[in-house]
Amino acid sequence: MSAAGRTLEIGSSPHFLSGYDVGVIMRNVILALIPTVLFAVVAFGLAALATLVVAVASCVATEWVAGRVRGEPGSLGDGSVVITGLLYGLTLPPGSPLWVVALGGIVGVGLGKSLFGGLGRNPFNPALVGRAFLQAAVPVAMTTYGPAFAPGRFTSLPSATLALPFARPEFDTWSGATPLSRWKFGGELTGAEELAFGFVGGSTGETCALLIALGGLYLIARNMMSWRIPLAMLGTVGLASAALHALAPDTYPPAAFMLLSGGLMLGATFMATDMVASPLTHAGCWIYGALMGAIVVTIRIWGAMPEGVMYAILLGNAASPLIERMVQPRVFGARPARAAP
């Protein structure tokens, strides 16, 4: 066929793209979370399911409204808000009052993301903004945990779950303590195998360290997650707690307990690695991860609270721009070049 008389599209190079795409990355993160989500439902039953559904729904609805207000009606399309919703839900105690879940989702996405201009502009991980808000607003609901694998978990919801807004729900009928608070307030250690496999109480999605790690490894293998951040964070926690434990085995818990308990695995893998709120450079990622690890150890061991992952990550987010400014990549050839002979 003759090529005559065609109009050509112009554009500037590169005319090839790698095929990486924000939507594809986000879908893969969701995929990586699925094992953790399924485990949560198996371990905590309807309570977890209700929490997750309401968490995702409230986040998505908030983003939908905010997107219209911003004039970007397509903003749901990138899928990032579903991740926020899932992560947010996974950090809540299963069976939290649903109005509380919805409120936190609205605050997390509304204040933590939309207020800053949507995708790519949030200085903090929006899921943790919502979670932190609830920690301050409804501390009792946020520290009341049910036991894992309770009988009847597939047939009934904890009574507090369906409580009306601002009613004083009764929590104590279904409460269990997490391994961290057992240790903190009772000096009782949970075994590493129990923690790794998730046979313990805790937030909806933080309990099965192995499945979380599986999801993380999948994303790392697909180059969709920084491996430096979780490695630096977990490494710092591991080394610091091993050192402390060696010094005073009776006062400080062993490293395995510190690593596998609480929200550390979930936080280090899926939340500290939020691309938007973490540094761009490799050196920045190492510093950022190590900083968060150090904060986790500090809060857990010397702080008043049993858990510190959420605050560690939020503080890490806050420090991220500063860290990034410190460690800009050094331009090629800026090192003293080897002299020409």
Add this chain to the structure above:
Amino acid sequence: MKLPGLKTFRHGVHPPEQKSDTCNAPIRQFPFAPLLALPLGQHLGRPSVPCAAEGTPVQRGQVIAEADGDFSVPLHAPATGRIRRIAPMPGIAGRMVPAIYLEPQPGSTQEVADATPCPLETATPDEILAAIQAAGIVGLGGAAFPTHVKLRVPEGRVADALIVNGAECEPYLTTDHRVMLEQREDVLLGIRYVLKATGARRAIVAVEANKPDAAAHLRAALDPGGPVSVEVLGVKYPQGAEKMLIQALLDRAVPPGELPIAVGALCINVATCAEIGRLLPRGRGIQERIVTVTGPAVVRKGNYRVPIGTPLRFLLDHVGTQGELSRVFLGGPMMGAAASSLDISLSKGTSGVVAFGTEDARASQPRSYPCIRCGYCVDACPMFLNPAQLGLLARNEAFDRMADDHHLMDCFECGCCSFVCPSHLPLVQSFRVAKAAVRKANKP
């Protein structure tokens, strides 16, 4: 294909190579178009000045436009025929550029007019450089920088190693590959000319590992202790960029803002070397160049020796295209320019013509998102810049900050950042605009 242990540089990307359609296609002679259009500014620097009047008959190889000073080269008639017009023609970006229209004479023997030869044995370095300029030779890898200027070693500097660039890291292009296979003697002779002209003691031919046949073919003609060696490099884009080659081969980093000679190196494209070896002994000038014509829309993909000034429309009609054309790139897809129309013509710097039809998805622009700070661009940038930060500043038109605080001017527009960006942000595209703005502002 990344073999461990091969020399390379840090960062960079692995675009699909797309070379298999043409890498085994021997170079074929392309016929003359009924009318050739020769822009006077086919090279960087000052445009050539026409020296043959409209209507005059010219012989193939005759100079039809002279160099305008040192930073310029002459233009030779690619065919025996008649100068039809000296008038503007569409340039690649759509703007009109001054040009000579030449009508080849049908039935002519197309005998080439030889001028004064430049014999390797007796010529002085300066004579060789002058002969390179007289032959109209410019960088054939795409930059079209006048070769005699590039090879001139500045006062007080020493050229220690000559790097002959046969990396050909751009997807689709296979001209350098074919030249190494089919014009080995020209390449080696050209290297000897350049070594003599520059005073460099050794030459290294750099070949990416995806062309093992070329490396072996060259090696077979070299004596082990001699000044010329062949080095196989890892396959990675932009391996063929000068700074990356020097880093990989010599382990020397050219400092920001400096030329390769700052670390004792000179780079020359392998096809340019071959032209030197082919033209200088006979005192000829460049009349044609080798072009890879390929892409999903091209029927007879291959490597062609095409007369300079061949209109793109004639070229594509001759090789045949299928379906509706949507995009045509001159050069490779990573750094090449998109042709604004088929009325432009092939110039000395055109190493490839890659044509895409309307239905080819690779050539279309997908949806863009805000920067998600994934850091892919930072990991890809071979110059160790921060394209994400630069992109943000470019959006706000903070060009001075880009240049002063973020090394904008060290960006050599390789496009790796845009290639990997999952948000499909026009990073390098905006850096080009920013660089032009900074250059303009710095002009007195």
